[in-house]
Amino acid sequence: MRNLLAMYSVLLTGLFTTSSAWAERIMPAQGNAYASEVDSLYIFLLVASLISFILVIGGMMYFVLKYKRKSANDETPYISHDHKLEFLWSFIPFLIFMFVFAWGWKLFREARTMPKNAFEIHVTGQKWAWNFDYKSGVSVTSSSSEEAAFVIPVNKPIKLIMTSKDVLHSFFIPAFRIKQDVIPGRYTALWFEAEKEGEFQIFCTEYCGDLHSQMLAKVRVVSMEEFENWMQTHPSRALGQMTLAERGKYLTNKSACTACHNFESSEKKIGPGLKGLFGKERQFEDGSKAIANADYIMESIYEPQKKYVKGFGGVMMNKYLPKDLSAEQVSWIIEYIKSNK
Amino acid sequence: MSSTPGKNYLNEKSGLWSWLTTLDHKRIGIMYMISVLSFFFIGGVFAMLMRLELFAPGALFEGNTYNQMMTYHGTIMTFMVIIPGVPAFIGNFVLPLLLGAKDVAFPRVNLMSWYCLMVGAAISFLTLFFGGVDTGWTFYTPYSIQTNGTVLMVLGAFVMGFSSILTGLNFIVTVHKLRAPGMDFFKMPLMVWALYSTAIIQVLATPVLAITLLLLASEKLLGVGVFDPALGGDPVLFQHFFWFYSHPAVYIMILPAMGIISELLTTFSKKTIFGYRAIAFSSVGIAAVSFFVWGHHMFVSGQSELAGVIFSFITMLVGVPTAIKTFNWVATLYKGSIEFRSPMLYALGFIFLFTIGGVTGIILATLATDVHFHDTYFVVAHFHYVMVGGTLMAITGGIFYWFPKMFGKMYSEFWAQMSFLFVFSGFNITFFPQFILGATGMPRRYHQYLPEFTSLNQISSIGSWTIGIGFLIALGVIIHGLLKGEKAPKNPWGGLTLEWTADSPPIHENFETTPVVTAGPYEYGR
Ligand SMILES: [Cu+2]
Numbered sequence: 001m002r003n004l005l006a007m008y009s010v011l012l013t014g015l016f017t018t019s020s021a022w023a024e025r026i027m028p029a030q031g032n033a034y035a036s037e038v039d040s041l042y043i044f045l046l047v048a049s050l051i052s053f054i055l056v057i058g059g060m061m062y063f064v065l066k067y068k069r070k071s072a073n074d075e076t077p078y079i080s081h082d083h084k085l086e087f088l089w090s091f092i093p094f095l096i097f098m099f100v101f102a103w104g105w106k107l108f109r110e111a112r113t114m115p116k117n118a119f120e121i122h123v124t125g126q127k128w129a130w131n132f133d134y135k136s137g138v139s140v141t142s143s144s145s146e147e148a149a150f151v152i153p154v155n156k157p158i159k160l161i162m163t164s165k166d167v168l169h170s171f172f173i174p175a176f177r178i179k180q181d182v183i184p185g186r187y188t189a190l191w192f193e194a195e196k197e198g199e200f201q202i203f204c205t206e207y208c209g210d211l212h213s214q215m216l217a218k219v220r221v222v223s224m225e226e227f228e229n230w231m232q233t234h235p236s237r238a239l240g241q242m243t244l245a246e247r248g249k250y251l252t253n254k255s256a257c258t259a260c261h262n263f264e265s266s267e268k269k270i271g272p273g274l275k276g277l278f279g280k281e282r283q284f285e286d287g288s289k290a291i292a293n294a295d296y297i298m299e300s301i302y303e304p305q306k307k308y309v310k311g312f313g314g315v316m317m318n319k320y321l322p323k324d325l326s327a328e329q330v331s332w333i334i335e336y337i338k339s340n341k
Numbered sequence: 342m343s344s345t346p347g348k349n350y351l352n353e354k355s356g357l358w359s360w361l362t363t364l365d366h367k368r369i370g371i372m373y374m375i376s377v378l379s380f381f382f383i384g385g386v387f388a389m390l391m392r393l394e395l396f397a398p399g400a401l402f403e404g405n406t407y408n409q410m411m412t413y414h415g416t417i418m419t420f421m422v423i424i425p426g427v428p429a430f431i432g433n434f435v436l437p438l439l440l441g442a443k444d445v446a447f448p449r450v451n452l453m454s455w456y457c458l459m460v461g462a463a464i465s466f467l468t469l470f471f472g473g474v475d476t477g478w479t480f481y482t483p484y485s486i487q488t489n490g491t492v493l494m495v496l497g498a499f500v501m502g503f504s505s506i507l508t509g510l511n512f513i514v515t516v517h518k519l520r521a522p523g524m525d526f527f528k529m530p531l532m533v534w535a536l537y538s539t540a541i542i543q544v545l546a547t548p549v550l551a552i553t554l555l556l557l558a559s560e561k562l563l564g565v566g567v568f569d570p571a572l573g574g575d576p577v578l579f580q581h582f583f584w585f586y587s588h589p590a591v592y593i594m595i596l597p598a599m600g601i602i603s604e605l606l607t608t609f610s611k612k613t614i615f616g617y618r619a620i621a622f623s624s625v626g627i628a629a630v631s632f633f634v635w636g637h638h639m640f641v642s643g644q645s646e647l648a649g650v651i652f653s654f655i656t657m658l659v660g661v662p663t664a665i666k667t668f669n670w671v672a673t674l675y676k677g678s679i680e681f682r683s684p685m686l687y688a689l690g691f692i693f694l695f696t697i698g699g700v701t702g703i704i705l706a707t708l709a710t711d712v713h714f715h716d717t718y719f720v721v722a723h724f725h726y727v728m729v730g731g732t733l734m735a736i737t738g739g740i741f742y743w744f745p746k747m748f749g750k751m752y753s754e755f756w757a758q759m760s761f762l763f764v765f766s767g768f769n770i771t772f773f774p775q776f777i778l779g780a781t782g783m784p785r786r787y788h789q790y791l792p793e794f795t796s797l798n799q800i801s802s803i804g805s806w807t808i809g810i811g812f813l814i815a816l817g818v819i820i821h822g823l824l825k826g827e828k829a830p831k832n833p834w835g836g837l838t839l840e841w842t843a844d845s846p847p848i849h850e851n852f853e854t855t856p857v858v859t860a861g862p863y864e865y866g867r
């Protein structure tokens with residue numbers, strides 16, 4: 001009995017390791033462990049599907065051939081139902097469905113729970129290119145599939161904070177089995193950790209007009225040293241020479257936010273002081289509350305009259321339109337606010 | 342009511358005007374048939390052109406042209422072919438006959454629904470003269486707000502929606518009020534149950550589409566900010582609205598097709614249906630639950646994680662009644678007397694393809710796998726397996742099944758079987774490779790692709806021509822049957838439902854004397 005169990009478990013693990021390797025033929029190359037976990041689930045679903053298909057269609061073919069009409073007066077038995085059988089074939093699929101639901105949920109949560117110490121990069125989608133802004137101030141745009149402009153370090157959790165300048169787009173990296181829509185007027189996020197060096201394809205998967213199918217990019221995964229070297233010597237850095245937070249500071253002066261706000265102290269001017277704002281709970285005149293995250297700050301800039309901070313009821317802040325401050329620029333200001341802890 | 346010998350609904354009156362003003366459900370059914378088949382032809386031509394472009398990307402069309410063809414293909418096939426296909430076309434013809442009734446409850450409303458469809462379709466086609474629409478059939482905001490032509494297209498869909506609502510309303514009342522004496526709910530044919538469940542969805546869901554489209558139009562024309570972030574709206578809200586209708590609409594498309602399958606399987610296996618009540622209740626169950634799963638189209642849209650989890654869970658629940666139906670159909674064949682006529686081949690083909698569509702549906706309902714497959718060709722393959730492999734196979738089977746009743750003529754059985762052979766094999770050649778394309782990463786709505794996707798795309802295109810030939814053969818069979826077919830008997834297949842007791846073709850008000858029902862619809866072997 002013991003032996004049997006041992007053999008069985010060896011068989012199972014064997015099956016799983018081979019199945020996950022086999023998966024790379026019907027799925028894209030696996031860029032990390034998460035991808036191979038998704039593939040195991042997929043293989044399970046495929047095998048379960050295949051078995052059900054063989055049972056249903058095999059049964060159908062068997063009956064169809066076995067009970068082929070012999071003459072016009074064939075007699076057929078009157079079989080109206082069978083409660084036991086019907087219960088079984090409702091309950092067994094139900095169990096399988098619940099099992100894959102739970103499995104899918106578990107992996108989904110893994111993919112959706114953002115790690116705390118991730119390396120953050122801002123991504124802005126626009127017709128028909130992807131823009132990547134690093135905190136160091138390096139900014140790259142990828143509008144063709146040829147060169148891999150977007151570079152990240154290996155074995156480091158990467159968090160992409162994404163928004164769009166125009167219409168919906170969707171950021172899809174098959175090798176990491178992740179995808180997220182990119183939406184104008186708000187932020188969405190995505191995280192992954194590349195565990196292999198190399199180049200991986202990025203697609204836009206939300207229809208966005210004429211050149212939707214050319215809205216491609218590639219991510220190049222390199223070692224940490226190579227990454228730092230790339231960042232230090234990147235021409236866009238020499239050009240800007242500023243971190244995102246530095247650019248944000250520059251903009252708060254340029255857009256006259258500083259007329260009404262202190263950014264580096266919490267003392268109020270016409271509007272509240274913004275030091276330490278990021279991540280804090282805010283209270284509003286109407287009694288409601290919210291956490292000051294990136295979406296909240298974006299809303300405060302584009303739609304300042306939507307919520308009045310407690311104690312500032314009726315004090316009007318200017319409304320900024322995306323043409324005054326682009327989504328990309330708002331991201332810089334957010335970085336600036338974040339940096340004033 | 343008595344009738345003159347030799348007279349039937351087709352020859353009782355003549356002239357185009359007598360058709361355009363007819364209140365006879367059978368004639369209205371035939372008018373739907375002509376419209377739906379014409380739309381199907383146009384939508385099919387767009388599909389062929391798209392596959393041609395994808396055979397050698399860049400050789401034929403620009404991105405914008407391709408995107409427009411994709412949009413018209415999708416819009417025509419959903420709003421003008423599949424949605425009216427079974428309920429309005431086949432349902433109109435057979436529902437009163439299946440119930441032993443003279444007509445539907447509101448014949449004038451019935452005619453009006455047809456005009457709604459035609460006016461709506463005409464408005465949609467008008468967009469072709471105003472630069473065309475390239476939003477895809479989903480009209481996602483804010484893209485759809487920023488392009489021209491959307492309003493007209495959306496207005497067309499809005500008007501066509503009323504056709505659907507009115508037909509649904511009419512059918513609900515008909516089923517409640519006009520059943521033949523003795524036909525209680527559990528003596529109704531399963532096609533009636535299916536049409537009834539569909540009608541409920543049509544009446545409840547379609548108004549939501551209408552509201553959505555109105556909001557979209559008012560945003561575009563009046564600048565009211567609802568969906569456009571530039572006006573303070575929320576683009577994701579549109580997706581919620583849209584799928585709140587469009588997911589149930591998927592069942593408007595598939596439920597009545599399932600009804601047809603139950604009819605075909607019993608007749609051609611001369612066997613009573615296995616699990617009548619289970620099938621009937623699963624229709625109603627699917628209709629009810631279908632309203633609570635829309636978010637499974639939006640796992641990566643930016644809706645909350647919790648919403649995604651709930652929608653995935655409920656979607657799994659819809660899987661159960663769907664699986665039950667399939668098992669019941671297969672069990673019906675057990676110890677039957679199975680005859681391979683063309684309608685039966687289409688029914689068996691339906692089960693084959695629908696099963697593949699179903700299991701891949703579960704793969705898409707599972708959260709982690711859907712994140713990878715969403716908006717890739719995997720999804721395209723999945724819904725074509727359900728909508729074409731399912732619904733369209735059922736419609737074609739239904740046409741061949743009721744053709745003798747509709748026109749009083751038979752058709753060439755050999756060529757009808759050939760059409761099945763081409764459609765069925767072509768279908769698998771076209772769409773099976775698309776599962777692999779999608780899994781390996783090819784996104785949908787691409788008019789160009791990376792070189793590694795070339796060979797599977799070319800196989801798929803070759804398959805599409807095979808399907809094309811299959812449907813052309815089917816069309817030939819229909820036309821040839823109409824012109825040259827032998828006279829059909831009352832009951833060519835040995836069916837037991839009431840329509841087979843009427844003449845072929847039926848007289849104006851269907852039955853000489855109102856039939857009285859004493860037994861269930863499939864009492865073979867009793
Ligand atoms: Cu795109």
Ligand SMILES: [Cu+2]
Nearest residue numbers: 588591635638
């Ligand atoms: Cu759905």
